[in-house]
Amino acid sequence: MLDLSRDAASLTAALVDIPSASGQEGDLADAVEHALRGYGTLAVRRDGNVVLARTDLGRARRVVLAGHLDTVPVADNVPSRVEGERLYGCGASDMKSGLAVMLRAAHLVGTGALDPAVDLTWICYDCEEVEADRNGLGRLARERSGDLAGDLAILLEPTGGAVEGGCQGTLRAIVRTRGVRAHSARSWLGVNAIHAAAPVLAALNAYLPRTVTVDGLEYREGLNAVAIAGGVAGNIVPDACAVTVNHRFAPDRSVPDAVAHVREVFSGFEVEVTDSAPAARPGLDGTLAQAVVAAAGGEVRAKLGWTDVARFGELGVPALNFGPGDPNLAHKPEEHVSLPAVVAVERALVRFLGDGAGPLTSAP
Numbered sequence: 611m612l613d614l615s616r617d618a619a620s621l622t623a624a625l626v627d628i629p630s631a632s633g634q635e636g637d638l639a640d641a642v643e644h645a646l647r648g649y650g651t652l653a654v655r656r657d658g659n660v661v662l663a664r665t666d667l668g669r670a671r672r673v674v675l676a677g678h679l680d681t682v683p684v685a686d687n688v689p690s691r692v693e694g695e696r697l698y699g700c701g702a703s704d705m706k707s708g709l710a711v712m713l714r715a716a717h718l719v720g721t722g723a724l725d726p727a728v729d730l731t732w733i734c735y736d737c738e739e740v741e742a743d744r745n746g747l748g749r750l751a752r753e754r755s756g757d758l759a760g761d762l763a764i765l766l767e768p769t770g771g772a773v774e775g776g777c778q779g780t781l782r783a784i785v786r787t788r789g790v791r792a793h794s795a796r797s798w799l800g801v802n803a804i805h806a807a808a809p810v811l812a813a814l815n816a817y818l819p820r821t822v823t824v825d826g827l828e829y830r831e832g833l834n835a836v837a838i839a840g841g842v843a844g845n846i847v848p849d850a851c852a853v854t855v856n857h858r859f860a861p862d863r864s865v866p867d868a869v870a871h872v873r874e875v876f877s878g879f880e881v882e883v884t885d886s887a888p889a890a891r892p893g894l895d896g897t898l899a900q901a902v903v904a905a906a907g908g909e910v911r912a913k914l915g916w917t918d919v920a921r922f923g924e925l926g927v928p929a930l931n932f933g934p935g936d937p938n939l940a941h942k943p944e945e946h947v948s949l950p951a952v953v954a955v956e957r958a959l960v961r962f963l964g965d966g967a968g969p970l971t972s973a974p
Contacts (some may be wrong), residue, residue, distance in 0.1 A: 612645040614717035618710045618956045619697065619949040625706040626690040626699035632680040632744075635659045635736040639679060642734050645713065649720025652732075659736035660746040662757060663716060669729040671898065673963070674763040674927070676747065676918065677709045678738030685943040698946040703935030707947040708766025709734065711934065711956045715963065726963045728898075731760060738918065742887055751921045762898040763922040764959075767913075768935025771951050771958075773903050774913035775827050775892030775930055777920055781857045781868045782836075785810050786880040791842065791849035800847035804840045807851045811835065813875055814855065822860035825892040827912035829860035833875065854884075858916075861889040890920040893928035905962035906932060906955075932959075 612624055630638040639659040646654045652663040659679065681701035690699030697707075716732055718724035735746035742748060750757050767774075787807045792800025819831040833855060840851030855876075859868040865886045873881050893899060894910065903910055913919070913931050922929035934955040939945050 612641045612713070614645050614713050618707075618714045618952045621710040621714060622702065622707045622947065622952055623690045623692070623697055623699070625709055626688060626697070626702055629684055629688050630679050630681055630701070631683045632737050632740040635679040639734070639736065642679070642713070646716060646720075646732070649716065651722075652716065652720050657750065657754070658746065660750060661732075661734045663732040665719060665726070665729050667726070667729050669727065671761040672729040672731060672759065673898065674731045674733060674758060674760040674922070675712045675715065675766065676733040676735070676763060677705055677712050677766040677933075678747075678918075679709070679734050679736050680739050681706070682739050682941045687943055687945060692949070695949050696946045697949055698944065700945060702947040703768045703945050704937070704940035705767055705933055705935055707935050707952045708768065708933035708955075710952065711959055712766050714956050715959055718960065719963075724960060724964055727965060728761070728963065730963070731757070733757065742885060745918070747918050747921055751925065755925055758922060758925055758927060760927055762896065762902070763919065763927050763929035764902065765917055765919055765929065765931050766933040766955075767917050767931045768933050768937045768940060769913075769931050770936050771906065771934055771955050772909040772911055773894070773906050773930055773932050774911055775894045776824065776829075776861050776890040776923075777913040777917045777931070778829060778831070778858045778860060778915060779863065779865060779868055779887060779889030779920070780916045781859065781865065781872060781886040782884050783855050783857070783872050784882045784884055785853045785855060785876050786882065787851045788880070789847065789849045789851075792847040794845045794847055797847050800849070803848050803851040807838070807840070807853055810853050810876060810879060817875065820860065822862055824861045824912075825894065827892050827910065829912045830914060831860055832856075832858045833872070859889060861891045863889065887916055888920050888924060889916075890923035890929065893919075893923065893930060896928050899928055899930055902930060902932060902962050905958045907958070
């Protein structure tokens, strides 16, 4: 059972104490659904392990609050523990502290303690930390895109309490080299495919990534080998080698642009693109986004990583990242979140929803 009336720090601990590694979010989804159904003013729906809630107050604009339920696998860091002003535990930073802030907002709205200037949609979804085709928000975008509709989306991803605009795109590709298999005692009869990968590694080592300014925010790109595979046995010259590369690209490039760039870098080699996700532009020029920035204290930077803001961007919904966790601590065994930061982000979100989003107005 989740008690959403608890303070955001205590609620974060309660969320951490329900393990929810990707693909195993059922218990947490059950708890979140049960808690949200306790508020008669919220319309709640369950879709697999995605929990949705929404208000219909007749406001002129709608804001979507979204966050993923899943974490990376537990690394002996559940249950949570508190040391000073830090809460330790799997997902504390990424992103159960953000979920706690979202759910606290639902409690305040559901009890009438907060009269929001906008209508709200909450989306708590599964499988963000794994393959893109399993992502619960992605499934909604494909099958029920209206659930993502709004004038602004806020992902409570870890940003250290700053507003992070847009996100990088990501692309994975396998660069293959071919050879001729032979006995290593008679290696001159073969062609070593691993040796043939040397120019691939040289190109990566010499690569100079761009730093790009998009809508006033600076994005740093990258192209890196993340895996290499080859070899048959200890006495065989291998006939195949595969170098997996990951390209992180700025929002001024589309996925086809990024694919073309990777193919250009590895011209002459066999390149197979295995996964990709688009970048998202900052989307900070609207009045709602600017109101979030003001409520958060004015600090804005580029999101150096991929988040689901890109899914909203593809649907034409401006989206930003704003959460209490530190992204540099995500996925680590010692993952933790600053408890004062959780409280600060909750207060900023409440400020935005209460009056920063503008005066209460009815839809025409």
